[in-house]
Amino acid sequence: MEHNRTVDSPATVGLRGRCPRCGEGHLFKGFLSFRPACEVCGLDFRFIDSADxxxxxxxxxxxxxxxxxxxxxxxxxxxxxxxxxxxxxxxxxxxx
CATH class of the missing domain: 1.10.287 (Helix Hairpins)
Known part of the structure; x- marks a missing residue:
């Protein structure tokens, strides 16, 4: 499955709280916790470590x-x- 990168800049996509790969799926589940994966493209978010x-x-x-x-x-x-x-x-x- 091939995914095209978004046209928006990574900063814009991040500020909108969207998936870094497709720019459509939600990045957060709640206020401060990440979703396990993008609901649109399926990108696994386990590589994201927010630490403190x-x-x-x-x-x-x-x-x-x-x-x-x-x-x-x-x-x-x-x-x-x-x-x-x-x-x-x-x-x-x-x-x-």
Whole structure:
């Protein structure tokens, strides 16, 4: 079975979350996990190892949001430290 490569650039195909071979099948199953294979061309995705990449991006985004909010609350309202602990620890867990 012969498959033609997509006309789109690999970056465009990747940002759309599509198969690197055919550009049509979905790459992801859910938010951060890869499908076992492309449902269109059958490309096996087991060669893709995301390692800690998804966790790094989630932690970075959550960290930026929580730190920005904590600084805003600190400068605007100057609450005691226990209020920060009560607010930001649960929010970090929920957002992750």
């Amino acid at each position: 990449g998804p966790a790094f991006f989630v932690m970075s985004i959550v960290g930026i949001v929580v730190v920005a909010l904590a600084m805003w609350v600190e400068f605007a309202y100057e609450p005691p430290m226990w209020v920060h602990a009560l607010l930001w620890a649960p929010l970090s867990i929920v957002l992750s």
